Amino acid sequence: MDGPRTTYDLAVIGGGVNGCGIARDAAGRGARVVLFEQGDLAAGTSSASTKLIHGGLRYLEQYAFRLVREALAERAVLWRNAPHIVWPLRFVLPYHRAMRPAWLLRLGLLIYDNLGGRSDLPGTETLDLRQDPAGAPLRAAFTRGFAYSDCWVEDSRLVVLNAVDAAERGADIRVRTRVERAERVGGLWHLGVAGPEGGSEIAARALVDASGPRVGRLFGGAAPAVRLVQGSHIVTKRLFAHDRAYIFQNPDRRIVFAIPYERDFTLIGTTDRDFTGDLARVEASAEEVAYLCAAASAYFRAPVTPADVVWTYSGLRPLYDDGASQAQAATRDYVLALDAPADGPPLLSVYGGKITTYRRLAESALAKLGPHLPAIRQGAGWTASAPLPGGDFPPRGYAALVARLRAGRPWLPEALAARLARAYGTRAERILAGASSLPDLGRTFGADLTEAELRYLMQVEWAHEPADVLWRRTKLGLRIGADDRAALEAFMAAQTGMDAVREEAAPQ
Structure with a gap:
């Protein structure tokens, strides 16, 4: 190929919450943006929170x-900007005499109530x-x-909606x-990419590596300052009838949550352990499942056993390696490393971060x-x-939207x-448009x-395979x-084939 066919202001590698958040913010400021994700949006860490x-x-x-x-x-x-996928959740912290003293818990909660400024959420109570149903x-x-x-969030939908908004802004x-090659040529990044339609080349004036666990490893560079910490969760049948969540203290000073999930289930997590295995094979181990069951069983009257688990998921947090001796003590703050040689285009590498602060991370990335x-208009922050x-x-x-x-x-x-309404908010009307019966x-x-x-989901949200629909968009x-899953797979494959035929038949 003679050279890049298209030049963008910003290329982003990684379709997780940080990459999609940066792409959205930059596109909204007028930059020409391209984002590459080797799999599905939110297929890794961002859907495993x-x-x-x-x-x-x-x-604290x-x-x-x-x-x-x-x-x-x-x-x-x-909560204000995505009330369909973000909503308040009340947490119950049982006092355990062998753990942190009651006065310390009360002080920490008092600080927590006030640290973020005035909140529309109810404050702490004893x-x-x-007597309380939570007991x-x-x-x-x-x-x-x-x-x-x-608050609670549908994490993978948060990622997809950022991508949808980025696309609608250009x-x-x-x-x-997949980005297979990246090299600095003059004042541009030249990227060789391979996708469903084959290989191509593009150029970009700046590059962001938001590839999560692969940050710093994409092009054979030096070992990055990243610490991979695995967090696993289990899902069981519903363990309690009310709509509040629990936060449990454990003897190892970690905490574990037990949260109402998808109406009929309970989500329990998470673990924290260093990971050194294959990035393509991240699964909850039997040891982690046993740990979470034991943590829950220490508080619930009815024991939770591995036989009660109906699903598990696991992800890797690409934390900045600050030298902490234990995985649970490693910083959750984000670090943005800028490599900007005087004679070449910049590379920004994204380490760590929390899904809660992805929007602020994006603003900080664009500030760097x-x-x-110049295509990014500084001072033009808009996403808040x-x-x-x-x-x-x-x-x-939300209730009024359902009624509407x-x-x-x-x-x-x-x-x-x-x-x-929970998944699509007001855009549920687009799914229902034209229908006068079920x-x-x-x-x-x-x-x-x-x-x-x-x-x-296929036309607007890039869903290609059943897992995209069944485990990330919903x-x-x-x-x-299994039978319905097979029918879904056959339908999606047929639709993808039809789309390919239409593209081939379209006038050039």
Whole structure:
């Protein structure tokens, strides 16, 4: 090939929350952006979180006050801008006499309540677990507890919605496309990429490596200052009837959450252990499953065993290696490393970060790149007040949105309307448009996944395979059986083939 065919202002490698957040912010500032993801959006770390938008109560013990303050401020921003996928969650912290003293817990919660400024969420309260419904599932020894507020997020949807918004602002989002080569040539990065349509070359004035666990390793460079920490979660059948979550202290000074999940399940996590294996094979080990079961069983009246686990997932946190002796003590703050030689284009490498602070990370990334990239209008930060796609309704307006979706549609089941509102917000109207009956939404692939929703996911949200739909755009994989999964796979394969035929037949 003679040379790059297309020149962008910014190329981003990595379709996780940091990469998509940077792409969205840059595109909204007028830059010409391309993003490459070798698999599916949010296929790695960004879909393997505990799914909390929070300050990180335990980070107070590490004196990470700036990180907690920034995260708590972002909690309010994200709830306001994405109320369909972010919503408040109340946490119960049982007091354990053998762990941290009650006065320390109360002090930490008081600081937590006030560190992020005024909040619309309810503050901390003390609970009598002998009387409060939250005490019913717990062992009788736990008679006192504390309740505080944070938020929950559909993490993989947060990633996809950032990508959708970036694309609608002009970004070129290329999934299942691998960057095989990158070299500085004059004032540009020349990238060789391979995707579904074959190989191509592009040029960019700046490059961001937001490849998560692969940061710094893409092009045979020196060993990066990254510490890979594995976090695993288990999902069980629902362990308690109320809608609050638990935060449990363990003898190793770690904490484990038990969270209501997808109406009929409970999510328990996470672990923290150093990882040195194959990046393509990250799975919850039997040891991790046993650890999480034991942690939950220490608090719940009914023991939780590996036989109760219906699903596990695991991800790697690419933390900046600050020399901490234990994985749980390594910094969760983000580090942005800029390599900007005087005679060549800049490279920005992204280490660490929390899903809660991805938007601030993106702003910081563009601030670092700004002096080298005139296309990014500095001082033009905009994402703090811009709703994500579908998030243009009030933070406490979810029930009203569900009612609005059902207004004039008596045939639409309330459970389906509620799920569509949670996943797509106001854009659920696009899925339902033109339908005057349930059959108008097309065939159903198990649970309540309709052909209309599936087409939307394929056409708008880059879904290519069943796992993209069942485990990232939705969590319907918990409910759909093997036969329906096979039918879904056949349908998606047929649609992808039809699209390819249409592209070949289109006039050039």
